[in-house]
Amino acid sequence: MSRAEQSNGTHGPGLDRILVLELARVTEAAAIAAAHLRGRGNEKAADKAAVDAMRRELGRVEIRGTVVIGEGEMDEAPMLYIGEKVGTGEGPEVDIAVDPLEGTTICAKSMPNALAVLAIAEKGGLLHAPDMYMNKIAIGPGYAEGVVDLDASPAENLTNLAKAKGVPIHEIMACILDRPRHAELIRAVREAGAGVQLIPDGDIAGVIWTTDPKETGIDIYMGSGGAPEGVLAAAALRCIGGQIQGRLVPMKDEERIRAEKMGITDINRKFKLEDMASADVVFSATGVTDGSLLKGVRISGDFAETETVVMRSKTGTVRRIKSTVRNVGSRFM
Helix, strand or coil: CEEEEEEECCCCCHHHHHHHHHHHHHHHHHHHHHHCCCCCCCHHHHHHHHHHHHHHHHCCCCCEEEEEECCCCCCCCCCCCCCCEECCCCCCEEEEEEEEEECHHHHHCCCCCCEEEEEEEECCCECCCCCCEEEEEEECCCCCCCCCCCCCCHHHHHHHHHHHHCCCHHHCEEEEECCHHHHHHHHHHHHHCCEEEEECCCHHHHHHHCCCHHHHCCCEEEEEEEHHHHHHHHHHHHHHCCEEEEEEECCCHHHHHHHHHCCCCCCCCCEEHHHHECCCEEEEEEECCCCCCCCCCEEECCEEEEEEEEEECCCCEEEEEEEEEECHHHHCC
16 A cells, blocks of 8 residues: 655654554445445445445554444444444544445435545543434634624525625635425525525535535535534544534434433533544545545556545644555445
8 A cells, every 4th residue: 555645733652553554444445445335326235335344444453442423323233333342442442433434325326425434532532422313503713712602693694704804705615414404594594685595415524515615615514414413524634723612403302312322411502522532533435426525536456545544633733645545346345
């Protein structure tokens, strides 16, 4: 495996840097496994391939890890379930959040922005969020705290953001998941004078896009999506800067009960970034399909090329890693 790195920021201790690169290998493996099933129309098969590959690679990393954001709970998913122990059993004790295939539908349809995603933090550093909806709002770095607020109206948030950015509101672009439940939100954003970029899936990428609006054209993420994805997005923002707020949206009583069992006693609590991701956090994402954030996996014969972004909050380091992996036919299928 050959790697070319572009880094900014300072480097952590030697062992920490090794762990960062090990996590890149984990998301690379998941992305390659899923990439073999791009465009095949089988979401479950692609997701299972990514889960199996990620679990296998995590088992080789020298950590004592507990999955706090996973593919379901123990009775719902055979692998990478919430509460599962992963790693070699040696090394630091960490919380782990995984989304082996962020965007199962877009992978199955070979559409842009499918990712393999993983975040780790020191024990207790990630919110134990149940698999339910979460209302979210997120912006990138460089703004004063409180410029946007989950409890403010779309018009208020967009007006405040435009003022803070020093541009007219018609230059603000909001990223929103294309779902019927967002019809009123989309109408409100457009009536306020801002633009809307709809995405079919993959709201982790949508949140990360806000950190580089010059490149992506996205200034703000708004709307509801999965709570686990909210925690993963918060982990990324903790590393590269930005703001995010989220509030759980239980759709039935059993979801409220599940949240209580996971330690969330106030279902109406508004979670901020530091509530969802704290302490030292490492985030890794590898492209499965081409997107605004990362290029997708390129497979040629027995070789695969990948692009991964790995970030660490403690050092402020952001690495973009391009890898060439061989023997992909036998290792990742």
